[in-house]
Amino acid sequence: MDIVNIAAEAYASNFSFEEDDLLHEINQYTTATHDNAHMLSGHVQGSFLSLLSTLLQPSRILEIGTFTGYSALCLAKGLKPGGMLHTIELREPDAATAKSYFERSVYKNNIRLHLGDANEIIPTLNEQWDIVFIDADKTGYISYYDLILPAVKQNGVIIADNTLFHGQVLEENISGKNAKAVHAFNEHVKNDPGVQQVLLTVRDGLMLIRKL
Template identity: 55%
Template sequence: MQLINDELEQFAQSLTTAEDALQQEVHRYTYAEHAEPHMLSGHLQGKLLEAISWMIRPEKILEIGTFTGYSALCLAKGLQDNGELHTIELRQADAGKARSFFDRSPLKDKIISHTGNAKDIIPALPHTWDLVFIDADKPGYIDYFNLVLPRVRQNGFILADNIFFHGEALEAEPKRKSAKAIKAFNEYITANEAVEKVAITLRDGLYLLRKL
C-alpha cells in the first residue's frame, strides 16, 4: 500500500530545510550500502525529530534502535548544553557504523552508544527521560513502552515510529508478525490513559505521546 503520494512528498521536501552534510552522508551510505535502507528516518521525518527536540530542549534522550545513526544525529541537535542522548542498537555492525558517523559530529560527546538487547540495557540506565524515540523491533514495542514510561518525566514525550507498518496495521487481521505487533501496540496505546496521543501521518506513521 502506498501511503504517501511521491510527488507530494518531494514537494514537501523542497519546502523543508536541507539535511546537513553529515546527515546527507548517512542517507547516501544507507541507500547505497545497507540491505534495509527503508528503515532510515529520512529527510522529512528527520527534520521533524530535530524540530521536536529543539522545542523540548531535552536534557536526556533515549533512542531505542540506532540503525545507521541518522535519527540520533537529528534528535541530538536540540539537547541542552549538558544533555545526553543514549542510543541502543542490537546489531553490532549497525552500531559500529553509526558510531563512526557520531564520532565525526560536533555533538559526538553528547551521544552515548549502547550495543545489545534494549530490554536488558534500559533498566540499567539511571536516568529520567525527557524524550524517548522507539524505532526497533516491532514485537518489542509494548515492552519498550512499559519499560520507559515510569522513567519519563511528567509531560515528557515518547515517539514511536512505523505505526502504519506499510499500511498493514490498517488491516483487520494483518498477516506478518511485525504488522500484528504494531496493530496490537496501536490498540494498547489508544486504550492507555497514562499518555495523550497524536498519530502523525508522515512517512510510515509516527506516534507522538505525552506522559500525563
C-alpha cells in the same frame, strides 16, 4: 501498500529545512549500501525530529534502535548544553557505522551508544527521559513502552516509528506478525489513561505520546 505519495514526499522534502552535510552523507551512504535502507528516518522525518527536539530542549533522550545513526543526530540537535542522548542498537555492524558518524559529529560527547538488547540495557541507565524514540523490532514495542514509561518525565514525549507499518495495519484482517504487533501497540497506547497521543501520517506513521 504505498501509504506516502512519492510526489507529495518530494514536495515536502523540498519545503523542509535541509539536512546538514553529515546527515546527507549518512542518508546517501545508507541508501546506496544497506539492504534495509528503508529503515532510515530520512529527510522529512529527520527534520521533524530535529525541530521537535529543538522545541522541547531535552536534557536526556533515549533512542531504541540506532540503525546507522541518522535519527540520533537529528534528535541531538535539540539537546540542552551538557545534555545526553543514549541510543541502543542490537546489530553490531549498524552500531559500528553509527559510531563512526557520531565521532565525526559536534555531538560526539553528547551521544552514548549501547550495543545489545534494549530490554537488558534500559534498566541499567538510571535516567529520567524528556524524549524517547522507539524504532526497533516491532514485536518489542509494547515491552519497550512499558519498560520506559515510568522513567519518562511528566510532559515528556515518546515517539514511536512505523505505527502504520507499510499500510498493513489498515488491512481488514491483519496477517503479518509485525503489523499485528504494531496494531497491538497502537491499541495499548490508546487504552493507557496516563498518556495523550496522536498518530501522524508522516512517512510510515509516527505516534507522538505525551505522558500526563
